[in-house]
Amino acid sequence: KGQHVMGRGRSEKQKQKLLYMAQLLYERTDEDHPVTTQEVIDYLEADGIRSERKTVYTDMEELEDFGLDIIRVKERPGGYYLASRKFELAELKLLVDAVQASKFITTKKSRELIAKLETLCGREQAKQLHRQVVVTNRSKAVNENIYYNVDMIYNAIAENVKIRFQYFEWTVNKEMKLRRDGSYYEVSPWLLSWDDENYYLIGLDERNGIVKHYRVDKMMRISIEDEKRDGKEEFKNFDMAEYSKATFGMYQGTKTNVKIKFANYMCGVFIDRFGKDISIRKVDAEHSEINVSVNVSPQFFGWIFSLGKDVKVVG
Numbered sequence: 001k002g003q004h005v006m007g008r009g010r011s012e013k014q015k016q017k018l019l020y021m022a023q024l025l026y027e028r029t030d031e032d033h034p035v036t037t038q039e040v041i042d043y044l045e046a047d048g049i050r051s052e053r054k055t056v057y058t059d060m061e062e063l064e065d066f067g068l069d070i071i072r073v074k075e076r077p078g079g080y081y082l083a084s085r086k087f088e089l090a091e092l093k094l095l096v097d098a099v100q101a102s103k104f105i106t107t108k109k110s111r112e113l114i115a116k117l118e119t120l121c122g123r124e125q126a127k128q129l130h131r132q133v134v135v136t137n138r139s140k141a142v143n144e145n146i147y148y149n150v151d152m153i154y155n156a157i158a159e160n161v162k163i164r165f166q167y168f169e170w171t172v173n174k175e176m177k178l179r180r181d182g183s184y185y186e187v188s189p190w191l192l193s194w195d196d197e198n199y200y201l202i203g204l205d206e207r208n209g210i211v212k213h214y215r216v217d218k219m220m221r222i223s224i225e226d227e228k229r230d231g232k233e234e235f236k237n238f239d240m241a242e243y244s245k246a247t248f249g250m251y252q253g254t255k256t257n258v259k260i261k262f263a264n265y266m267c268g269v270f271i272d273r274f275g276k277d278i279s280i281r282k283v284d285a286e287h288s289e290i291n292v293s294v295n296v297s298p299q300f301f302g303w304i305f306s307l308g309k310d311v312k313v314v315g
Contacts (some may be wrong), residue, residue: 017044025063029122030125031071033124035121038056069084081202085121093129109144145220150221156225161225161228162188163189164184167219168294177313186205187212189202190231202238204235209230247294247295259290260289260311261283261311262287262311274290278292280291
């Protein structure tokens, strides 16, 4: 009876052979690191699966028929590797850079996310990703609940309902102090935006009925309400790109039409900020003007002054 059970266990394991071979290709191979037939046999043997050289070739064909892009290297010592994946290495490097640069993700969560990204390429390529990872000393969020907050907000948007949360600010003693004396904010959520290196919720504030934004990493004790959200009219033709361009440093301000005069060599600064669709009017051989709608705030004036004497607000 014992022999029968052992035999059945080995037989069941044998059925998993193709799965283990696919795992080996995903985890350990790329164009510069193929696995030889013997390495495949040894890998399977370590997991208690018997294989022979002649069956490795036919098994690889089975995996190819299933859709894996397997390349066979004929030059000695020969071998096999997975030629294409869902993500190219360059794409993963881009994602790693984005995670590292994100102030709204804590250092701990950044490392966890990057570790998961590393599983999307082969082991040797993952080393290249890992070498790219530096322990950042720049400001990172401290609110570990940001993932939870984002998930709740997306659920509320999908269910067309309001959310409720407390909002904090920092004190000079580096302590979290609740705004509005701890009273809860009620907001109809409509959009999430990554802007000015932070993650923001854009929604309709129930207290004063205006479109406002909130730092997601400063939201606490968030909950989903049963009440349907407001703001359908306000957000029907809402342009997030325009909102972002008009709002400097995501600081609220009075929406104003501003005329700016600048030396022509500075035009790239304004195209970068307001886009290529802005109308640029020639003033003289060396100067031009633009009219733009911006939320005038101390941040806006700070930006203007940072551009130097060749830029002036003239109206």
